[in-house]
Amino acid sequence: MKAQTxxxxxxxxxxxxxxxxxxxxxxxxxxxxxxxxxxxxxxMCLIAFFILMVFVGVAVAFPFxxxxxxxxxxxxxxxxxxxxxxxxxWNGQTxxxxxxKIRVLSVDxxxxxxxxxxxxxxxxxxxxxxxxSLEMFAADAPPxxxxxxxxxxxxxxxxxxxxxxxxxxxxGTMVVxxxxxxxxxxxxxxxxxxxxxSEHVPPNFRMSSTLAKAIALYAERRSRxxxxxxxxxxxxxxxxLLKLFNFRxxxxxxxxxxxxxxxxxxxKEAFSDAKRFAPPPTKDxxxxxxxxxxxxxxxxxxxxxxxxx
Amino acid sequence: xxxxELLEKRRQGWLELERxxxxxxxxxxxxxxxxxxxxxxxxxxxAACTDLSMAEQYQLPPATVxxxxxxxxxAHSQLYRSRQFAKNKWLHYMSKVVPQSIFRDPCVKVAFxxxxxxxxxxxxxxxxxxxxxxxxxxxxxxxxxxxxxxxFSKPLDGNxxxxxFMSGVYIKKNTSIxxxxxxxxxxxxxxxxxxxxNGVVLGASFGYMARADVEEGDVFFQFVTAHGVFELxxxxxxxxxxxxxxxxxFATSGLRRSESFRLNAERALPxxxxxxxxxxxxxxxxxxxxxxxxxxxxxxxxxxxxxGLLMYYFVVLGYPRPDIEREIANSDDNPWRTIGVDRAxx
Numbered sequence: 329m330k331a332q333t334x335x336x337x338x339x340x341x342x343x344x345x346x347x348x349x350x351x352x353x354x355x356x357x358x359x360x361x362x363x364x365x366x367x368x369x370x371x372m373c374l375i376a377f378f379i380l381m382v383f384v385g386v387a388v389a390f391p392f393x394x395x396x397x398x399x400x401x402x403x404x405x406x407x408x409x410x411x412x413x414x415x416x417x418w419n420g421q422t423x424x425x426x427x428x429k430i431r432v433l434s435v436d437x438x439x440x441x442x443x444x445x446x447x448x449x450x451x452x453x454x455x456x457x458x459x460x461s462l463e464m465f466a467a468d469a470p471p472x473x474x475x476x477x478x479x480x481x482x483x484x485x486x487x488x489x490x491x492x493x494x495x496x497x498x499x500g501t502m503v504v505x506x507x508x509x510x511x512x513x514x515x516x517x518x519x520x521x522x523x524x525x526s527e528h529v530p531p532n533f534r535m536s537s538t539l540a541k542a543i544a545l546y547a548e549r550r551s552r553x554x555x556x557x558x559x560x561x562x563x564x565x566x567x568x569l570l571k572l573f574n575f576r577x578x579x580x581x582x583x584x585x586x587x588x589x590x591x592x593x594x595x596k597e598a599f600s601d602a603k604r605f606a607p608p609p610t611k612d613x614x615x616x617x618x619x620x621x622x623x624x625x626x627x628x629x630x631x632x633x634x635x636x637x
Numbered sequence: 638x639x640x641x642e643l644l645e646k647r648r649q650g651w652l653e654l655e656r657x658x659x660x661x662x663x664x665x666x667x668x669x670x671x672x673x674x675x676x677x678x679x680x681x682x683x684a685a686c687t688d689l690s691m692a693e694q695y696q697l698p699p700a701t702v703x704x705x706x707x708x709x710x711x712a713h714s715q716l717y718r719s720r721q722f723a724k725n726k727w728l729h730y731m732s733k734v735v736p737q738s739i740f741r742d743p744c745v746k747v748a749f750x751x752x753x754x755x756x757x758x759x760x761x762x763x764x765x766x767x768x769x770x771x772x773x774x775x776x777x778x779x780x781x782x783x784x785x786x787x788x789f790s791k792p793l794d795g796n797x798x799x800x801x802f803m804s805g806v807y808i809k810k811n812t813s814i815x816x817x818x819x820x821x822x823x824x825x826x827x828x829x830x831x832x833x834x835n836g837v838v839l840g841a842s843f844g845y846m847a848r849a850d851v852e853e854g855d856v857f858f859q860f861v862t863a864h865g866v867f868e869l870x871x872x873x874x875x876x877x878x879x880x881x882x883x884x885x886x887f888a889t890s891g892l893r894r895s896e897s898f899r900l901n902a903e904r905a906l907p908x909x910x911x912x913x914x915x916x917x918x919x920x921x922x923x924x925x926x927x928x929x930x931x932x933x934x935x936x937x938x939x940x941x942x943x944x945g946l947l948m949y950y951f952v953v954l955g956y957p958r959p960d961i962e963r964e965i966a967n968s969d970d971n972p973w974r975t976i977g978v979d980r981a982x983x
Contacts, residue, residue, distance in 0.1 A: 341713070347686040349709045393798035400805035408816060419714060431714070439714050443970070447902045450909065453820035488895075494823060497895055498882065498902030506711070544698035593698060 341437030351504035354430040355491050365424030370406045377402055411449035416442045431506035444499040451495035455481035525587035540592050547589040558582045654681040658711045682712045734971045735907040740955030748877035755836035763844025773845040789853040793930050804924020812916040815875035819909045822879030832876035863926040863936040866943045867919035871912045878908035903972040
């Protein structure tokens with residue numbers, strides 16, 4: 329487990345394959361719905377069980393004591409062992425977590441085992457503390473301290489870097505976002521002027537990797553941004569670039585960034601420039617070594633990528 | 638077509654990996670007896686890992702990089718799955734690891750001394766009415782004494798229906814209290830106070846009922862003898878596990894505080910598991926044996942038998958013997974193992 333490099337809601341995991349990948353960590357506002365859903369499911373189970381018992385009790389002359397026994401046992405088991413059971417056998421997910429697309433993981437990135445699931449679920453009660461009495465809301469209610477305030481877990485989550493509650497700290501686990509992955513799609517550049525403008529960009533202009541990243545981020549998100557806002561956002565980058573390329577000042581900033589995206593990521597012209605694939609000088613030389621010795625995927629890569637230098 | 642071509646080439650592999658992840662999600666051991674499947678899966682996984690590590694170099698767009706992070710994450714958690722409760726490991730865990738780690742734990746000793754010490758002290762004080770007049774009355778209060786006397790005024794009788802019913806009630810109520818003791822452990826004081834309170838009150842009740850002039854005493858001891866052994870041990874163990882958990886926050890013994898908390902939670906787990914099992918056994922004894930009109934002799938035998946059982950489990954199996962210690966010294970499920978603790982300390 330590497331230390332987090334950015335102030336971000338990600339946990340970096342280093343796998344045995346020596347690859348680092350990131351998980352997005354789920355915060356309290358993602359986890360509360362899961363908790364409530366689980367509570368609802370448990371309650372529904374109990375109600376269903378109760379109704380079943382009543383029907384069975386009427387149909388078969390079942391002793392009353394046995395039914396109450398079964399009901400109490402099942403409510404006890406649902407209270408304390410529901411989370412343990414599902415997190416152990418569903419690879420770190422309860423039905424509520426599955427619906428809200430989060431998952432419990434060890435902090436080192438491995439799935440949790442039964443011991444961790446037990447510890448973090450037994451300690452749930454401490455995370456709910458301090459409990460508030462019903463009396464606070466209705467004066468004639470019995471003084472039952474049953475309403476959780478979650479203060480302990482909230483404070484604990486704000487103090488830890490991975491949003492861990494007390495049970496997570498004790499079990500060495502964290503909760504990460506486990507959204508279903510989507511298929512990456514290329515950005516649709518509907519405007520025909522994009523292609524023609526990209527041809528006017530000076531051929532010797534080479535993008536830094538951060539600029540390429542910024543432009544890619546912009547191009548991926550621009551379809552969700554209103555036109556006025558696109559101009560406003562793009563002009564920050566576009567103005568100095570327009571000056572650099574000696575373009576007319578009234579060129580649309582949005583169009584310019586799209587053209588750069590097209591030139592960098594889509595256009596065939598980019599491939600003719602073999603130098604482009606040389607590792608950037610800022611990276612250390614081990615990277616290029618890696619490229620040469622990679623057995624798994626080199627064959628299936630585009631031909632130009634086999635010879636990076 | 639630079640990016641489009643690259644994505645097109647690699648996408649088939651990614652999609653296949655994703656489909657495999659989907660189909661494995663609900664299967665417990667997806668790779669059992671399927672060598673070719675695991676080969677294919679790990680090949681795809683390694684390829685995706687490579688793509689991810691090269692993402693910076695290929696200048697893949699950020700959305701694709703994020704997709705790869707998620708894909709690799711999903712595949713990783715399928716490949717490196719949680720170890721389930723292995724059936725052959727269960728016996729090893731229950732017969733060696735649990736008693737050994739409970740026996741060596743100083744917190745268990747402290748909890749036992751506090752609980753049984755206060756219990757016997759309070760029982761003695763409550764029993765000798767002449768030397769300490771009014772002790773039991775002040776501890777228990779007149780109402781509680783009245784309720785207690787009322788509930789044991791009639792000789793024990795019951796039917797099967799009632800026995801089953803009551804054991805359900807005891808399981809739910811008492812085990813929940815034990816687990817609460819564990820959960821409140823990080824705060825230390827609540828579990829110690831609950832332990833001391835239980836010790837004093839239970840001791841006073843036992844002492845009061847043992848007085849010669851209390852007529853209900855006979856029925857009371859008829860009732861409590863059988864399950865008392867399990868129940869009292871379970872209470873002390875539950876508090877001990879809470880104490881162990883809370884101690885981890887303060888006595889870090891050189892580890893980082895969070896790491897020490899995690900390690901001590903691991904050490905508290907066998908104790909609370911043993912306590913839960915004992916609460917269950919106590920509940921069944923309390924439900925079936927205690928309220929039955931069996932002769933006192935039988936109930937005393939049950940108590941002696943259960944004491945022997947506990948002695949055997951916690952003392953005979955738990956006593957540190959070099960061969961067992963060597964056997965479990967490096968096993969994964971032993972919280973006091975020597976390997977891994979230094980790794981955790983890093």
